[in-house]
Amino acid sequence: MASSAADPATGPGEPVGPAGPAGPPPATRRERRGWYVYDWANSAFQTTVITVFLGPFLTSVTELAAGCELGADRCDGYVYPLGIKVAAGSFYPYLISLSVFLTVFVLPVMGAVADRSLHKKRLLAGAAFTGAGATIAMAFVTGDRYLLGGALFVVANISFGAAIVVYNSFLPQLGGPDERDAISSRGWAIGYLGGGLLLALNLVAVSMLTEDGNPQRTLDLARWSIVSAGVWWAAFTLVPLRWLREHPTTEALRAHGNVLTDGFRQLGRTLREIKAYPLTLYFLLAFLVYNDGIQTVITLASQYGTEELRLEQGTLIVTILLVQFLAFGGALLLGALAGRIGAWKTVLLSLVLWTGVIVAAFRLPAEAPVPFMVLGAAIGLVLGGSQALSRSLFSQLIPRGREGEYYGFYEISDKGTSWLGPLAFGLVFQLTNSYRVGLVSLLVFFVVGFLLLLAVPMRRAVLAAGNTPPRVL
Numbered sequence: 001m002a003s004s005a006a007d008p009a010t011g012p013g014e015p016v017g018p019a020g021p022a023g024p025p026p027a028t029r030r031e032r033r034g035w036y037v038y039d040w041a042n043s044a045f046q047t048t049v050i051t052v053f054l055g056p057f058l059t060s061v062t063e064l065a066a067g068c069e070l071g072a073d074r075c076d077g078y079v080y081p082l083g084i085k086v087a088a089g090s091f092y093p094y095l096i097s098l099s100v101f102l103t104v105f106v107l108p109v110m111g112a113v114a115d116r117s118l119h120k121k122r123l124l125a126g127a128a129f130t131g132a133g134a135t136i137a138m139a140f141v142t143g144d145r146y147l148l149g150g151a152l153f154v155v156a157n158i159s160f161g162a163a164i165v166v167y168n169s170f171l172p173q174l175g176g177p178d179e180r181d182a183i184s185s186r187g188w189a190i191g192y193l194g195g196g197l198l199l200a201l202n203l204v205a206v207s208m209l210t211e212d213g214n215p216q217r218t219l220d221l222a223r224w225s226i227v228s229a230g231v232w233w234a235a236f237t238l239v240p241l242r243w244l245r246e247h248p249t250t251e252a253l254r255a256h257g258n259v260l261t262d263g264f265r266q267l268g269r270t271l272r273e274i275k276a277y278p279l280t281l282y283f284l285l286a287f288l289v290y291n292d293g294i295q296t297v298i299t300l301a302s303q304y305g306t307e308e309l310r311l312e313q314g315t316l317i318v319t320i321l322l323v324q325f326l327a328f329g330g331a332l333l334l335g336a337l338a339g340r341i342g343a344w345k346t347v348l349l350s351l352v353l354w355t356g357v358i359v360a361a362f363r364l365p366a367e368a369p370v371p372f373m374v375l376g377a378a379i380g381l382v383l384g385g386s387q388a389l390s391r392s393l394f395s396q397l398i399p400r401g402r403e404g405e406y407y408g409f410y411e412i413s414d415k416g417t418s419w420l421g422p423l424a425f426g427l428v429f430q431l432t433n434s435y436r437v438g439l440v441s442l443l444v445f446f447v448v449g450f451l452l453l454l455a456v457p458m459r460r461a462v463l464a465a466g467n468t469p470p471r472v473l
């Protein structure tokens with residue numbers, strides 16, 4: 001496995017990470033590899049389901065329920081979930097907003113419970129298998145069953161986020177301060193590789209089996225591609241459940257009574273006490289701003305390519321795959337750079353590169369697929385590293401024993417506020433009627449995020465959280 005290259009030359013069961021005199025036993029190479037595999041497992045949901053297939057699939061099912069003909073160029077019909085009048089084309093975006101809204105409440109609670117549980121792997125299994133099961137159940141979303149599809153998506157998306165919180169909370173236990181950047185980068189890289197591989201297989205199957213003039217066949221292929229992501233997610237989750245070990249926190253060892261109610265009480269205490277770590281909060285603010293810019297670029301790239309650059313669907317698909325596979329190398333490359341100059345400086349550098357990407361995207365010529373693909377390659381190289389190193393950098397700012405709770409807040413910053421960038425883009429487009437100007441408006445997220453992150457005294461922030469700073473930051 002590519003991830004083992006930087007591990008010390010020890011046996012599969014030998015310790016590779018430092019442990020304090022009163023800390024948990026050090027992690028093993030086998031345990032780290034199991035952690036990497038969960039990124040491989042869950043990334044299929046993000047790429048195959050969220051990025052490519054679910055939106056068009058669920059919109060088509062909703063349009064059928066609204067009385068429109070399958071494959072029609074335009075549908076002006078409405079559906080009435082819970083008696084509320086909703087345009088068929090708006091149903092899926094509303095579902096995304098609903099799942100994000102609910103996620104804001106679920107993730108911190110999940111993190112608090114994880115910190116107080118002696119069986120964190122069971123929580124990971126419960127969230128992952130619930131999400132994977134809801135994804136596999138999309139096989140039953142046939143005909144006009146749009147409500148079933150919507151409910152399954154909300155369950156799957158919330159479970160996906162909850163599992164990520166538990167998964168991320170293992171990171172501080174897998175290595176010391178100087179090792180986490182490399183560990184996080186390898187995990188993120190493996191995730192991009194796994195997600196890209198399944199997406200490529202599904203796209204090949206769709207292109208080979210699609211029949212011209214048969215929109216029902218296209219819809220069926222999309223449904224089974226979504227189901228395949230659920231199967232992939234569930235099957236590969238078995239590996240980390242087998243290889244990871246429990247590293248209960250001090251709070252978990254002392255906990256008595258109901259873990260869920262204790263978790264709610266602990267979350268309340270953390271919300272009251274979090275002001276004692278202002279530098280950690282300041283980092284979260286910086287991450288919220290620049291990550292919103294990253295998420296908006298990812299979300300709107302296809303729309304920009306289609307509407308403004310007038311590119312064909314095939315070009316967009318090839319570019320999506322290019323981004324996935326180059327993000328594998330980009331995560332490893334920036335992870336190696338972080339080992340030399342530090343994660344903080346590397347993330348700052350990545351934000352400068354993101355600014356260059358936005359400027360280059362503004363200057364792209366229309367109907368020119370090659371420059372668009374080259375830009376996609378640049379996004380792939382910077383994408384994985386900026387996200388992976390942000391995750392490991394945050395791990396240095398978490399008070400010991402509160403990993404789950406704080407990663408719950410982190411995941412909210414990652415997903416729960418990702419409407420700010422699209423809102424800015426949409427408002428600017430409405431005022432100027434130009435996708436190019438709308439895209440340039442995203443520069444503010446990278447510039448402001450860069451300045452906010454630059455203002456964080458990282459070494460002091462790590463010490464303030466009660467942790468040992470890495471050798472280089």
